[in-house]
Amino acid sequence: MSAAPTTRPATPERTAMTTATRSAAPSRRARLRSAAGAEARLLVRNRTAVFNSVLMPLLLVAAVPALGIGGGEVGLGPTLLTAAVVISLVYLTYYNLVTTYVARREDLVLQRMRTGELSDGEVLTATAVPTLLVTVGQLVVVTAGVVALGEWSAPVQPLLVAFGVLAGLVLMVLLAIASTGFTRTAESAQITTLPIVLVSTALSGMFFPLSALPEWLSGIARFLPVTPVVDLLHLGFSGTTWEGDPVGDVSVWTWAVFPAGVLVAWIVVGTVLARRGFRWAPRR
Amino acid sequence: MQPATAAPPTRSGEPLAVEVTDLRRSYGDFEAVRGISFEVRPGEVFALLGVNGAGKTSALEVLEGLATPGGGTVRVFGADPVRDRAAVRARMGMLLQSSGLPGDLTVAETVRTWAGTLSAPRDVDEAIAQVGLTGRADVRVRSLSGGERRRLDLALAVLGRPEVVVLDEPTTGLDPESRRQVWRLVQDMVDGGTAVVLTTHHLEEAEELADRVAILKAGRIVLSGTQEEIAETQPAVVRFTLDAGTPEPPVPAAVQVVSAGPRHEWHTRALQPVLAELLAWAAEHGVVLRYLQATAASLEQAFLAVAEGRVGDAA
Numbered sequence: 001m002s003a004a005p006t007t008r009p010a011t012p013e014r015t016a017m018t019t020a021t022r023s024a025a026p027s028r029r030a031r032l033r034s035a036a037g038a039e040a041r042l043l044v045r046n047r048t049a050v051f052n053s054v055l056m057p058l059l060l061v062a063a064v065p066a067l068g069i070g071g072g073e074v075g076l077g078p079t080l081l082t083a084a085v086v087i088s089l090v091y092l093t094y095y096n097l098v099t100t101y102v103a104r105r106e107d108l109v110l111q112r113m114r115t116g117e118l119s120d121g122e123v124l125t126a127t128a129v130p131t132l133l134v135t136v137g138q139l140v141v142v143t144a145g146v147v148a149l150g151e152w153s154a155p156v157q158p159l160l161v162a163f164g165v166l167a168g169l170v171l172m173v174l175l176a177i178a179s180t181g182f183t184r185t186a187e188s189a190q191i192t193t194l195p196i197v198l199v200s201t202a203l204s205g206m207f208f209p210l211s212a213l214p215e216w217l218s219g220i221a222r223f224l225p226v227t228p229v230v231d232l233l234h235l236g237f238s239g240t241t242w243e244g245d246p247v248g249d250v251s252v253w254t255w256a257v258f259p260a261g262v263l264v265a266w267i268v269v270g271t272v273l274a275r276r277g278f279r280w281a282p283r284r
Numbered sequence: 285m286q287p288a289t290a291a292p293p294t295r296s297g298e299p300l301a302v303e304v305t306d307l308r309r310s311y312g313d314f315e316a317v318r319g320i321s322f323e324v325r326p327g328e329v330f331a332l333l334g335v336n337g338a339g340k341t342s343a344l345e346v347l348e349g350l351a352t353p354g355g356g357t358v359r360v361f362g363a364d365p366v367r368d369r370a371a372v373r374a375r376m377g378m379l380l381q382s383s384g385l386p387g388d389l390t391v392a393e394t395v396r397t398w399a400g401t402l403s404a405p406r407d408v409d410e411a412i413a414q415v416g417l418t419g420r421a422d423v424r425v426r427s428l429s430g431g432e433r434r435r436l437d438l439a440l441a442v443l444g445r446p447e448v449v450v451l452d453e454p455t456t457g458l459d460p461e462s463r464r465q466v467w468r469l470v471q472d473m474v475d476g477g478t479a480v481v482l483t484t485h486h487l488e489e490a491e492e493l494a495d496r497v498a499i500l501k502a503g504r505i506v507l508s509g510t511q512e513e514i515a516e517t518q519p520a521v522v523r524f525t526l527d528a529g530t531p532e533p534p535v536p537a538a539v540q541v542v543s544a545g546p547r548h549e550w551h552t553r554a555l556q557p558v559l560a561e562l563l564a565w566a567a568e569h570g571v572v573l574r575y576l577q578a579t580a581a582s583l584e585q586a587f588l589a590v591a592e593g594r595v596g597d598a599a
Contacts (some may be wrong), residue, residue, distance in 0.1 A: 033399055034396075037397070040396075064337045104386075107387075108383045109384040109385065109386055112384055114350060115380060115383070116440075117373045117401055118401050119369070119370065148288055267476060
């Protein structure tokens with residue numbers, strides 16, 4: 001059995017080390033870059049994730065003309081771009097983030113990242129950055145493709161397009177964080193994400209104008225989270241309403257009030273759900 | 285018995301690294317931590333001992349700033365670890381009982397990434413060397429053994445030159461060699477003035493490292509003080525066996541007889557005089573004390589006494 005604690009002479013260089021100045025703190029941006037860089041490296045090393053996030057959305061967008069989606073008043077260029085935004089937001093941003101956050105949580109990585117100097121917001125952001133960058137990259141690639149095909153036409157109202165894409169991106173991140181609350185494993189994300197990935201996307205107006213649906217169903221569909229993004233893109237790109245008609249005499253801005261309101265309302269709901277549903281550690 | 289607080293007499297002018305006052309924490313109706321208090325000074329190692337479920341990890345999570353207390357306060361250099369998290373974390377390192385690391389990064393990449401998020405990181409190669417992973421720097425974390433991973437965890441915990449380190453069962457699952465390596469690392473930090481709070485199952489670990497110890501049971505500190513003070517709460521033990529037909533020895537006043545003949549077990553708080561009296565009697569009567577054994581009170585004995593409810597249930 002050990003008796004008295006051993007004597008502990010304080011070595012000068014160690015004392016100097018612990019009292020070293022802490023003024024050279026890295027900026028928030030530098031911290032975030034370090035953590036997000038590691039996350040990007042992980043994404044690149046995960047072949048499944050690379051396929052899902054880089055190739056899959058492009059293949060889906062490429063399939064759009066073949067499926068005969070759009071047409072009518074909307075040209076191929078805007079149709080492809082709208083499809084690219086929706087597919088990227090839903091399949092990439094939303095789905096990828098749900099699986100990533102859940103996988104990191106179940107592997108106890110999120111809890112570990114919280115033990116350092118990163119704030120909670122920085123931990124969540126660092127994990128999301130690579131996915132968000134790939135999302136933006138996809139949109140750039142598709143836009144370049146549309147231009148190369150000679151299908152590019154300047155948006156009727158670029159501000160509506162920009163608002164739709166950015167607000168949609170924010171909403172998808174929030175819904176992804178909220179969805180981790182009822183997703184126990186990365187595998188079960190395939191099921192828990194279906195309400196957004198399947199239902200909300202199918203009824204978003206991207207594949208067919210919602211006016212083709214029975215009135216009660218289109219009424220519901222207009223309040224689903226992906227629909228306002230599609231509405232805003234249609235209005236912004238080609239000035240067509242959710243019913244697929246040209247806006248006519250009424251300004252696009254008037255038509256934009258409703259979807260913009262729905263989108264903002266969803267962002268508020270998403271924020272509340274994300275705050276309530278998110279857990280840093282697995283349920284024991 | 286020691287009073288149920290672990291606070292040493294206050295010496296003015298010395299800053300407290302950690303100050304926990306009447307900490308409480310509940311999960312629903314279950315109160316896991318029921319009002320514990322302790323203080324830790326720079327250069328001091330404080331060990332929280334207790335069986336599983338005693339409330340060690342629940343208490344540490346508040347100190348780490350990962351949970352809010354149900355009652356009481358926790359201060360690290362005077363700051364609240366939850367509210368002033370950014371300020372506290374720049375001076376604090378922690379090793380959770382279990383935590384994960386992405387499997388697809390190498391050891392060096394993991395340490396470099398972590399260093400990139402810290403205010404005052406130490407040298408990456410030096411940190412890797414210190415936990416004996418230099419030869420494994422380019423190996424992916426996925427391929428490390430459990431012990432190697434735990435040492436990597438520890439390297440990250442102390443990478444920011446912390447002034448306070450919280451270690452929740454730092455050596456559980458480690459082989460003896462790795463355990464010694466971890467002890468050396470902790471000792472080096474303490475020599476440099478770091479305050480350490482640790483929990484452990486291994487009494488040997490507490491005996492090796494801790495300046496002061498608190499034994500936790502059902503969310504309360506039952507015994508606390510230096511190892512010697514805690515050990516002193518328990519009696520010393522004298523054991524011997526007498527052959528048949530030998531006369532019985534007189535029982536000294538300071539002895540509690542736990543077992544009498546032929547295998548005698550005496551408990552006493554005056555080991556030396558009792559032993560002297562016994563040996564004098566044996567010499568005088570030509571008696572052989574077979575298997576004679578005299579054991580001073582130990583931390584382990586106190587720990588077991590608490591675990592078995594022989595100490596502190598009245599508290």
